[in-house]
Amino acid sequence: MGSLTQEQVTFFEREGYLIVPRIFDPQDLEPLRREMESIIDHEARRLHEEGKLTRLHEDAPFETRLALIYEDAPENGLAIIQALEGRAGGGHKGIEMFRVITHPRLLAVVESLVGPEIIGSSVYRIRPKLPRINRGVVPWHQDSGYFAEVCDKHLILTVWIPLVNATIENGCMQILPRAHRQGVVTHHTGGNAGFLVIDDNDLPGNPRQAVVAECPLGGAVLMTNLTPHCSTENNSDHIRWSIDLRYQGADAPNNAGLWPAEEIANHDSELVQYQMACYPPEADFVVQSRLRPEQVADFETFARRRAMFDNARFIAYPRRGWTPIQA
Numbered sequence: 525m526g527s528l529t530q531e532q533v534t535f536f537e538r539e540g541y542l543i544v545p546r547i548f549d550p551q552d553l554e555p556l557r558r559e560m561e562s563i564i565d566h567e568a569r570r571l572h573e574e575g576k577l578t579r580l581h582e583d584a585p586f587e588t589r590l591a592l593i594y595e596d597a598p599e600n601g602l603a604i605i606q607a608l609e610g611r612a613g614g615g616h617k618g619i620e621m622f623r624v625i626t627h628p629r630l631l632a633v634v635e636s637l638v639g640p641e642i643i644g645s646s647v648y649r650i651r652p653k654l655p656r657i658n659r660g661v662v663p664w665h666q667d668s669g670y671f672a673e674v675c676d677k678h679l680i681l682t683v684w685i686p687l688v689n690a691t692i693e694n695g696c697m698q699i700l701p702r703a704h705r706q707g708v709v710t711h712h713t714g715g716n717a718g719f720l721v722i723d724d725n726d727l728p729g730n731p732r733q734a735v736v737a738e739c740p741l742g743g744a745v746l747m748t749n750l751t752p753h754c755s756t757e758n759n760s761d762h763i764r765w766s767i768d769l770r771y772q773g774a775d776a777p778n779n780a781g782l783w784p785a786e787e788i789a790n791h792d793s794e795l796v797q798y799q800m801a802c803y804p805p806e807a808d809f810v811v812q813s814r815l816r817p818e819q820v821a822d823f824e825t826f827a828r829r830r831a832m833f834d835n836a837r838f839i840a841y842p843r844r845g846w847t848p849i850q851a
């Protein structure tokens with residue numbers, strides 16, 4: 525089952541990560557790049573019409589246009605980034621995003637690690653990391669630092685997919701190998717750009733031995749939810765575009781069957797179900813099932829679920845109680 529070799533699976537289980545240099549033909553990712561380009565263009569023209577943006581930079585390629593707009597006026601760049609990232613970071617729910625999330629070659633890789641019944645985790649993110657701008661620098665963390673404790677013992681697989689070649693120069697991922705078997709370590713709030721952060725003293729390994737996870741366009745970096753990782757500044761002349769997708773087996777807690785009432789807090793039984801998911805504020809969805817193929821989400825279902833969770837007035841889910849980082 526699945527497309528990884530036994531050797532690759534063993535490496536992933538031992539090291540807590542795996543770089544697969546070729547999953548997609550780079551051409552497979554072109555429609556998603558174009559979909560994002562059209563959002564940038566649409567937002568730039570809107571800001572232009574509102575008199576906020578003077579230069580559209582319409583001839584600049586995907587790799588630089590947003591950075592040029594940001595250089596002219598950071599507030600315009602940030603407005604466009606917000607349109608791409610959405611409320612929580614995974615706001616973009618276009619058809620090409622869905623096609624990448626459910627791409628058969630990608631799902632075959634995922635199946636090798638989580639099994640054939642696959643849930644698309646509610647948490648997926650779009651990251652335009654602009655050159656020399658601190659907001660894209662992500663401090664050391666484990667993804668489980670963000671998730672509900674009920675999911676600590678389950679594999680939630682991160683599939684980090686660059687939309688340009690990811691290099692040390694443009695701020696690729698850095699990973700602490702063999703450090704994913706010690707549970708969730710202490711995180712703190714208030715890391716760079718509002719991210720969670722693990723203090724260097726609490727890191728389960730030596731950051732000087734971090735793996736620099738360079739990855740070509742068409743490849744992906746796979747990690748567990750307990751693998752400590754970070755990413756550094758982009759010192760190149762172009763944007764380090766990437767998406768990070770997450771998947772879990774259907775036996776891991778999820779909200780894929782839950783259609784929230786407008787205000788879920790009013791319904792106790794729904795609230796309990798809602799809080800059982802690994803990251804309750806966003807919608808999980810079934811991406812592959814041999815046992816219940818009728819439950820696999822098509823694009824309309826995916827987009828409707830994402831929008832419904834975006835608009836539901838949820839009460840806060842139980843956070844992990846991390847304290848602020850000491851200055």
Ligand SMILES: O=C(O)CCC(=O)C(=O)O
Nearest residue numbers: 651662667684755766768
């Ligand atoms: O893309 C990055 O720079 C960081 C991504 C990350 O931390 C993640 O996927 O969990």
